[in-house]
Amino acid sequence: xxxxxxxxxxxxxxxxxxxxxxxxxxxxxxxxxxxxxxxxxxxxxxxxxxxxxxxxxxxxxxxxxxxxxxxxxxxxxxxxxxxxxxxxxxxxxxxxxxxxxxxxxxxxxxxxxxxxxxxxxxxxxxxxxxxxxxxxxxxxxxxxxxxxxxxxxxxxxxxxxxxxxxxxxxxxxxxxxxxxxxxxxxxxxxxxxxxxxxxxxxxxxxxxxxxxxxxxxxxxxxxxxxxxxxxxxxxxxxxxxxxxxxxxxxxxxxxxxxxxxxxxxxxxxxxxxxxxxxxxxxxxxxxxxxxxxx
Amino acid sequence: xxxxxxxxxxxxxxxxxxxxxxxxxxxxxxxxxxxxxxxxxxxxxxxxxxxxxxxxxxxxxxxxxxxxxxxxxxxxxxxxxxxxxxxxxxxxxxxxxxxxxxxxxxxxxxxxxxxxxxxxxxxxxxxxxxxxxxxxxxxxxxxxxxxxxxxxxxxxxxxxxxxxxxxxxxxxxxxxxxxxxxxxxxxxxxxxxxxxxxxxxxxxxxxxxxxxxxxxxxxxxxxxxxxxxxxxxxxxxxxxxxxxxxxxxxxxxxxxxxxxxxxxxxxxxxxxxxxxxxxxxxxxxxxxxxxxxxxxxxxxxxxxxxxxxxxxxxxxxxxxxxxxxxxxxxxxxxxxxxxxxxxxxxxxxxxxxxxxxxxxxxxxxxxxxxxxxxxxxxxxxxxxxxxxxxxxx
Ligand SMILES: Nc1ncnc2c1ncn2[C@@H]1O[C@H](COP(=O)(O)OP(=O)(O)O)[C@@H](O)[C@H]1O
Ligand SMILES: [Mg+2]
Numbered sequence: 001x002x003x004x005x006x007x008x009x010x011x012x013x014x015x016x017x018x019x020x021x022x023x024x025x026x027x028x029x030x031x032x033x034x035x036x037x038x039x040x041x042x043x044x045x046x047x048x049x050x051x052x053x054x055x056x057x058x059x060x061x062x063x064x065x066x067x068x069x070x071x072x073x074x075x076x077x078x079x080x081x082x083x084x085x086x087x088x089x090x091x092x093x094x095x096x097x098x099x100x101x102x103x104x105x106x107x108x109x110x111x112x113x114x115x116x117x118x119x120x121x122x123x124x125x126x127x128x129x130x131x132x133x134x135x136x137x138x139x140x141x142x143x144x145x146x147x148x149x150x151x152x153x154x155x156x157x158x159x160x161x162x163x164x165x166x167x168x169x170x171x172x173x174x175x176x177x178x179x180x181x182x183x184x185x186x187x188x189x190x191x192x193x194x195x196x197x198x199x200x201x202x203x204x205x206x207x208x209x210x211x212x213x214x215x216x217x218x219x220x221x222x223x224x225x226x227x228x229x230x231x232x233x234x235x236x237x238x239x240x241x242x243x244x245x246x247x248x249x250x251x252x253x254x255x256x257x258x259x260x261x262x263x264x265x266x267x268x269x270x271x272x273x274x275x276x277x278x279x280x281x282x283x284x285x286x287x288x289x290x291x292x293x294x
Numbered sequence: 295x296x297x298x299x300x301x302x303x304x305x306x307x308x309x310x311x312x313x314x315x316x317x318x319x320x321x322x323x324x325x326x327x328x329x330x331x332x333x334x335x336x337x338x339x340x341x342x343x344x345x346x347x348x349x350x351x352x353x354x355x356x357x358x359x360x361x362x363x364x365x366x367x368x369x370x371x372x373x374x375x376x377x378x379x380x381x382x383x384x385x386x387x388x389x390x391x392x393x394x395x396x397x398x399x400x401x402x403x404x405x406x407x408x409x410x411x412x413x414x415x416x417x418x419x420x421x422x423x424x425x426x427x428x429x430x431x432x433x434x435x436x437x438x439x440x441x442x443x444x445x446x447x448x449x450x451x452x453x454x455x456x457x458x459x460x461x462x463x464x465x466x467x468x469x470x471x472x473x474x475x476x477x478x479x480x481x482x483x484x485x486x487x488x489x490x491x492x493x494x495x496x497x498x499x500x501x502x503x504x505x506x507x508x509x510x511x512x513x514x515x516x517x518x519x520x521x522x523x524x525x526x527x528x529x530x531x532x533x534x535x536x537x538x539x540x541x542x543x544x545x546x547x548x549x550x551x552x553x554x555x556x557x558x559x560x561x562x563x564x565x566x567x568x569x570x571x572x573x574x575x576x577x578x579x580x581x582x583x584x585x586x587x588x589x590x591x592x593x594x595x596x597x598x599x600x601x602x603x604x605x606x607x608x609x610x611x612x613x614x615x616x617x618x619x620x621x622x623x624x625x626x627x628x629x630x631x632x633x634x635x636x637x638x639x640x641x642x643x644x645x646x647x648x649x650x651x652x653x654x655x656x657x658x659x660x661x662x663x664x665x666x667x668x669x670x671x672x673x674x675x676x677x678x679x680x681x682x683x684x685x686x687x
Contacts, residue, residue: 182365183398185385187412187463197411201402286414288406290428290440 024261031254042250051255060239060256067236067260068267070150071219074157078165078214079207081158086169087199091181102170105163113160117227120156121147124228148230156224164213172206173199197286212268219264236260312377315341315466315499317362322371324357324523331357333523334371341466344493344500346510348546349520355503356395358520359469362501364388376466386415391460392469396476397452399444405455406431406440412463430462433492450481457489467499474509486513507547511535519543541587541670550589551640554672557586563611564588564669568634572611573667585672594666595642597630598650600657613661614640618652632660 031051033044089101108116123130124147131144146152176199184194200207222237229235236256243253312318317339324332332354339345347355360366361373364385373380380388391412399408409427418426431437434454439447444455453473460468473489474482490513493500504510510517511531518528519542527539538544541552553571555564562576564586571588580586600615616638620631628649630642640660644650652658 179394179396179398180400182385183392183394183400184411185365186363186390186392187459188386188415189411190384190386193415198400286407286410288404288410288423288427290406290424290431290437 027254027257029254030250031258033251033254035249035251041248042254051251052259054252055255055259060236063234063236063239064259064263066150066234067219068263070153070157070225070235071215071264071267072271074154074161074218075211075215077154077158078162079211081162082165082169082210083207086166087173087195089166090170090173091178102167105166108159109163114223114227117156117160117224120152120159121227124152124155147228150229153225153229153235156228157218157221160221160224161214161218164217165210168206168210168213169203172203172209175206176202208272215268216264220260236263312374313341314376315497316374316376317467317499317501318372318374319358319362320372320374322358322361322368322373324354324361324366325369331523332361332368335523335525336371337518337525337528339499339501341499342497344490344502344513344515346502346504346514346517347520348504348507348510348517349526350546351505353520354523355505355520356471357523359392359471359501359503362467363390363392363469389465390467390469391463391465392471393453393456393460393473395471395473397456399452399455399459401443401445403444404440405436405442405444405447408444408455409459409462411459416463426462430458433461434458449476450485453477453485457492461492461496461498465498467501468493470500470502472503472505474504475506482509489513511547517547519546538589538668541589541673544589544668544670549592549641551592551595553588553590553638554585555588557582557584557669562669563667568614568638569609570611571667572664573669574664575669577669577671580669580671587670587672589668589670590662590666592629592641592643593627594662595640596661597632597642597644597652597658598661599652600659612664612667613659614638615657615659616640618654618656618658621652621654630658632658634660 029044030042032047032049033042034046034048034051035041036043089098089105093101111119122128124144125131126143126145126147128144131140134140134144135142146155180198180202181194184198185191189197220237222235222241225235225238237260240253240256240260243249243256247253317337319335319337322332322335323330335354335358347358349355357366361368362375362380364380364383367381375388375390400411403411406427409430410423413423413426427440428437431440434457436451436454436458439451439455444452447455453476456473470489474485477485486509489500489502502510502513511534514531516528516530517534519526519534521542527534527543529537529539534543534547538547544550545552553564553566553568555566555571557564557577557580558570559582560576561578561580561582562574563570563572566588571590573588577586597618614632614634616632616634618630619633619639620629622629622631623646624643626646627643628646630644630652632640632642634640642660
């Protein structure tokens, strides 16, 4: 029995090792090495933490803060948009059109990531049609000045990652089911109470998955930042990419990548912990134990 | 008005004063698109009454309950709870609680938190919540499970928690949608007794939905037998059993043998292919010669060896000859399946101690008393519904 179960898991393990453990392991390994010369990308005959020291410049620190800011703000905006949209799709919309709604959410994914981001570059250009239109109808009297700012990057990442938020939220809300919401209303809870005390707690795993699905790739994103952010939109992903592609310094790029991974994990853990603390009084308020009565 | 209602109990019609716990449906209709789930249903439930809505799946029981609870709005008619119309009143403001078919306990809360939920919505002080939750759990003997997650309970235990969660709010009306449907037979019979006791102790109006006639008969003050979104008969268990208002009710409550024939001139019997079936009371409302149905319950049919009756015994009303094709032991009773001619099966049931010793293949006679015969207008659908599968041995 044990052997069989282990045997069935082999493809999964193989997948994990080939496409996760090996690449990440390689990056970690490179990060302890150095760039041997003008034409070499990496060497590991001398191991040290020097690349980390090299990476941690004040500029790099600024870029990190900017990345965190874009990552957190982008995830929060995706949540704020995704929650009502997914709730409406899963609960309020006519069941017959739900398949269509999911297809619509996925529409941007039919185009390549780079292509749809460049699409936004065209829309947001100061001399583009959108800018002209806004001026034409008198909403602004100067050309649009959003391209190559942090706002443009934010807009781009929200657009690019929102479906990754909506889909797990949709599944989570759908799985809560009507009957528990009805039971809640039957017991005297209005819509708001039902949402806060039944729908959200039961959808929590989906909310966490959605937030991580957006937050993790967003923190490592460099295409959106490069296309829409220019110099203003500096993200760690861009620095890592430039070390690998332009400077050909794989060791330094690897050290930056490892730092990025650590920051992503640490920040997710810290934010999760903070949210848990914030929710604590709320949970305590509704905890009922009979023992204390005596 | 197409809704049939017996007035034998004298309880139908709208009371001038509807006290707390009274539920009145007044010409209520509910459509789902093209389909009509409930049609012009009128029903007056007294405070503290245990009423059952009984009927086959799809006859509109759940829809009726959901309209009283506030999850559906009727397309026509009025619903009053405790004398006040609840049309447009959202579910969360109605003084009514529901025990759902699938219990619908909150999986992320403990047993005690499930029970406390309604009280917390009403902003009851914490100390009072604890007391009332404890006594509600005592009521259903589940106090020691207070700290369990509701997902760690058996079906019967979840059922009790669902009951406690509703009762703790002290509603004037409790709605129960096939609450015992998912339990095994023994547990179900136990819970039937407990529910009935609880109801008479608390004096809360119970509207109990079931498709199990035995359940309805054993628990209810009155039973509303529903068919296609209407009430076919509304009466107490004795009346429904002894004097069903239609072949449909007769078929649905208990078992029946149905025999078709032409109504005799005196309209108190029918002429069938297997002789006269004679009743005591006439049906002057039906035209003589029209096709009618006689219904005889298996427990009123006597079965005996044909040779004992004499090969050429005179044929008389309420007696048919046939071949025994099945005998089954049901515990307290023995059940016999007799083939009469080639278009009629008669089921007889005798108490086991004095059941005749007969073997499959024996020639037998089945007979019954005139008082056991009920005559109804022909209702093919009802006969279908009342048809009993022959025992398989
Ligand atoms: N939400 C709904 N949408 C469409 N039809 C429904 C819905 N609910 C019930 N019905 C229909 O209404 C009729 C009555 O259903 P219901 O009240 O659930 O019956 P019961 O509880 O007696 O089995 C059925 O024919 C059912 O198909
Ligand atoms: Mg139902």
